[in-house]
Amino acid sequence: xxxxxxxxxxxxxxxxxxxxxxxxxxxxxxxxxxxxxxxxxxxxxxxxxxxxxxxxxxxxxxxxxxxxxxxxxxxxxxxxxxxxxxxxxxxxxxxxxxxxxxxxxxxxxxxxxxxxxxxxxxxxxxxxxxxxxxxxxxxxxxxxxxxxxxxxxxxxxxxxxxxxxxxxxxxxxxxxxxxxxxxxxxxxxxxxxxxxxxxxxxxxxxxxxxxxxxxxxxxxxxxxxxxxxxxxxxxxxxxxxxxxxxxxxxxxxxxxxxxxxxxxxxxxxxxxxxxxxxxxxxxxxxxxxxxxxxxxxxxxxxxxxxxxxxxxxxxxxxxxxxxxxxxxx
Numbered sequence: 001x002x003x004x005x006x007x008x009x010x011x012x013x014x015x016x017x018x019x020x021x022x023x024x025x026x027x028x029x030x031x032x033x034x035x036x037x038x039x040x041x042x043x044x045x046x047x048x049x050x051x052x053x054x055x056x057x058x059x060x061x062x063x064x065x066x067x068x069x070x071x072x073x074x075x076x077x078x079x080x081x082x083x084x085x086x087x088x089x090x091x092x093x094x095x096x097x098x099x100x101x102x103x104x105x106x107x108x109x110x111x112x113x114x115x116x117x118x119x120x121x122x123x124x125x126x127x128x129x130x131x132x133x134x135x136x137x138x139x140x141x142x143x144x145x146x147x148x149x150x151x152x153x154x155x156x157x158x159x160x161x162x163x164x165x166x167x168x169x170x171x172x173x174x175x176x177x178x179x180x181x182x183x184x185x186x187x188x189x190x191x192x193x194x195x196x197x198x199x200x201x202x203x204x205x206x207x208x209x210x211x212x213x214x215x216x217x218x219x220x221x222x223x224x225x226x227x228x229x230x231x232x233x234x235x236x237x238x239x240x241x242x243x244x245x246x247x248x249x250x251x252x253x254x255x256x257x258x259x260x261x262x263x264x265x266x267x268x269x270x271x272x273x274x275x276x277x278x279x280x281x282x283x284x285x286x287x288x289x290x291x292x293x294x295x296x297x298x299x300x301x302x303x304x305x306x307x308x309x310x311x312x313x314x315x316x317x318x319x320x321x322x323x324x325x326x327x328x329x
Contacts, residue, residue: 008136009263010292012299013326015197016048016102016258016310020320021227021251024048024311033228034247037311040103043123044223046252048102048310050260056308057099057323058083061301078297085269093269096294102258103127105197106210109221112171114163116255117211119172121218122149131261141192144184150214154178159186163208170211173225177213185210196326197257199305227251251318262325264295299325 024038024046039046061079080086084095105128106118129146132139150157156170156177164170170177189210194203213221232246302325309319 008134009265010295011135011261011263012295013131013196014053014099014102014260014262015105015324015326016053016260017198017322017324018252018254018256018320019307019322020254021229021318022048022256022311022321023249023251023313023318024052032248033250035249037226037250037252044219045104045124046222046226046256047104048258048260050099050101052310053102053260053323054083054095054097054099056310057302060306060308064301078301080269081297082294082301084267094267096265096267096291097298098263098265100260100263102260104222104256105259106257107218107222107225108253108255109172109211109225111164111209113166114209116209117164117170117172118206118209118255118257119211119213119218119221121213121215122146123215123218125212128259131259135261139192141188145188148182148184148212150212153214153217155180155214157182157185157212159183159189159207159210161186161208162211164211172211172213172221175217179211182212185212196324197259225253227253249313251313262295262298264291264293264298266291267294299327 022037023035026036026038028034037046038049058079061083065077065079080095082095082097084090085092103124105124106120108116109119111117125142125146125148129139129142132142148157154177156172156179158164158170158179158181160181160183162170162179162181165179168178170179186207189207190203193206194200198206227250229249229251230246231249302323304327305322305324308321308323310321311319313319
């Protein structure tokens with residue numbers, strides 16, 4: 001068997017930190033919730049589709065580079081280089097960066113002590129570790145945490161400086177857990193998550209609130225602890241509640257944290273020159289770039305931590321999130 005390592009495309013992790021509830025609509029639901037948010041089919045974890053992330057980032061980048069956004073003449077347009085040509089000329093080529101879905105990393109859960117906890121589980125940490133391994137990166141801090149296991153549903157791992165414990169107990173919602181302090185979790189938060197998942201200055205806020213629970217318990221929490229809001233339609237004539245009654249919307253709660261990967265790829269755009277009659281004539285190649293160049297352009301058009309809006313219900317304040325693109329491995 002050939003054990004030659006297959007070279008991986010250059011990539012950067014990105015993180016989403018929800019500052020307000022986020023609604024990623026998937027149409028009408030068949031259950032009690034009329035408008036559920038997007039969830040993975042197997043795990044039922046909420047996620048943000050890669051297509052949503054790419055669209056939001058492209059719109060943001062075009063606003064920063066309006067002089068080149070819709071000209072049809074690409075030149076050295078960084079927006080076209082990263083995201084591809086405008087939709088009307090999609091046949092000219094493809095963008096140089098691929099965005100994966102943003103997977104759940106930490107879910108905020110109400111805690112009787114400390115206000116709220118940022119909860120994860122071994123399955124999520126394993127998936128993060130696998131993502132890093134696939135990209136060919138060495139991350140010793142993540143290696144250590146990926147090996148942590150919580151088999152007992154009545155126990156959880158916390159940092160030595162945890163703000164969640166009281167009299168040898170952690171109380172998440174109405175669930176009482178026995179905490180076990182683990183310095184590897186604190187090291188993971190301090191040396192790896194700080195500056196990636198959240199700002200370094202916020203580390204003292206989030207590190208003491210980390211908790212790792214069993215996969216089974218986390219599955220229970222993630223199914224029942226997304227935010228549900230009741231909306232009431234207003235009758236235009238009376239100005240009061242319409243007879244059609246309220247409906248329920250599901251949201252990813254504020255403080256949730258997601259991660260994903262932006263991968264660079266080789267691409268070459270072909271601009272089709274127009275003749276005097278308006279027909280497309282000869283073609284010329286423009287922006288022939290390699291994968292690394294595409295990824296570097298992404299770093300150039302996306303600031304360190306822009307405040308963006310993801311999903312729907314923006315008119316009622318939903319969807320505000322910080323997008324953090326990893327600068328250094």
